[in-house]
Amino acid sequence: MMRHLLFVLACLALASPAMAEQPAECRVAENLIEPNFALRQVARALTAKHLDILVLGAGSSLLPGADGSKDAYPARLQHALAEKLSGVEVKVTTDVKPKRSAADMAKSLPQALAIAKPALVVWQTGTVDAMQAGDPDQFSAALDRGINTARSAGADVVLINAQYSPRTESMIALGTYAENMRWVALQQEVPLFDRFGIMKLWSDLGTFDLRSATKKLDMAERVHDCIGRLLADLVVESAKPSVPQTEGGR
């Protein structure tokens, strides 16, 4: 009986947002965060106590509504980083527009880099390319171009893959694009934030009901908040000196 009571109390404690520094629901996906490549420019920026980040993305980096930009993951990333890195001035700017392929974004990247001068480019892509069923080789080539552009402007890169969207799964063939992206990330030694895997895990464990037909924003906001937090973990972990130093910036 006592054990049951304790269990209930523990559940209540975890469920209460005030008690948990990071919502418990996000934590289940923690082990999918892989800081396998070092972010050296970010490490340097952290020493200088000033971190500028550019989020380059398409429609799934946005939320609709008046508070959309405040609740979408780029803003949540800034919030989470500011919490984790006391004393460091963190600024996240965005170059985000729906329906853009990797090639579209690689093209607009130089301009965005010139304005933001970031130490890190977080690049979300893949969904639109899969929807348009473009040439997978050209998708990989666009990823390479974008990564090289960001590096020659003195910025590290983190890639974010597509969302796990159960309802449209039978209509968008993500497979090849996700595989090509994983391979480019590995070859270019860029950390990949596996948004698909993380959201799939949340869906499988029932953390979020991604199949829900809701038109309301509350779940979408919580998902973006969690993505922002986990992304912040990846950025901070990858900037630690313990991460294997690679030649990077080829």
Next chain:
Amino acid sequence: MAPVPTERDLRLDLFRGIALWLIFLDHIPSNAVSWITIRNYGFSDATEIFVFISGYTAAFVYGRAMQENGFVVAAARVLKRAWQIYVAHVFLFAIYLAEIAYVSHSFDNPLFTEEMGVLDFMKNPDVTILEALFLKFKPVNMDILPLYIVLLLWFAPILWLLLRAPSIALIVSAALYSLMWYFDWNFEAYPSGTWAFNPYAWQLLFVFGAWCALGGAQKLTRWINSPVLISLAFAYLLFAFSIAMTWYFPRLGVYVPRFVGEAIYPIDKTNLDVLRILHFLSLAVITVWLVPSDWPALKSWVLWPAIVCGQHSLGIFCLGVFLSFAGHFVFTEVSNRVLTHVIVSISGIAIMVAAAVLISWYRVIERQGPGPRPPTIKTGYAEGDA
């Protein structure tokens, strides 16, 4: 002219039946049961098996027809088959439209605004439906039948050549495959891009299957049974398996030397990558070595469900595509637990077997019915389609 064998090899039906089951399992997105399918353990998947065996059986059925009734009759039968497949494809497209229409009306989650853009084609159905009838607009997982149609449209002249000069036919096919790589040939798709299964590429496997049916397999027997080739096949399967493991355990990816990765990636399914062909051939060599054509189990009840599915491949393939839509629908609307995945997968296969039995039964009663027997049916190859 090369003789066409008269006895149907039950191994073909068995493995085509299994391929149809695997295609069904793979076509349900995020199906927990699909971890058992071969695509997870190497480069090739059930598509290669299906296309190869379809080429083999097409040569087997229409090769005899061409020898007995001449080119025109055989070509007419091949075209009739292509037409049947076209009708089946349009039927599947109608079902797909119904599913899409339902999703676009019932689902508007703000988290997936971008993904829902894939339904934008519903805004101009006039163009989309026409492009679908021209086989240019092909929804995900509905690419195999259009490929099959194009392969059959070319098949009569290729078969004519195969019966006279099999080696030259094979060389022509391989040359087309090489030219495709050199010139980047593919069919245009709508609204953008190209066919997901490039007919210029996949014809190689279809023609190779046909070549094997018309005596090629016998020529290869000595090679296939050589211990050197079997060891090479095993070694290649092991290599593909270790690469495949890095897809599921990305941490292992760092052990793949850079030059190996650069040499093998991307493994191109659209253009039937050489790595995929080699993987399929290795599987085939080992299968032929392990499963002789007179294997008693081929006549036992254990393998019979797969064999009967393989014998009615067109109907069962279409049913499988429909069932995979339905299965995905159950996952999103009813339950997404692993138990549901298992139940849906097993019931789907059971329905496919039941339908195959029903088709067999129809064949029997149609043959017994009043009126003259259809002239095309001859014992020996009457069981099962091309």
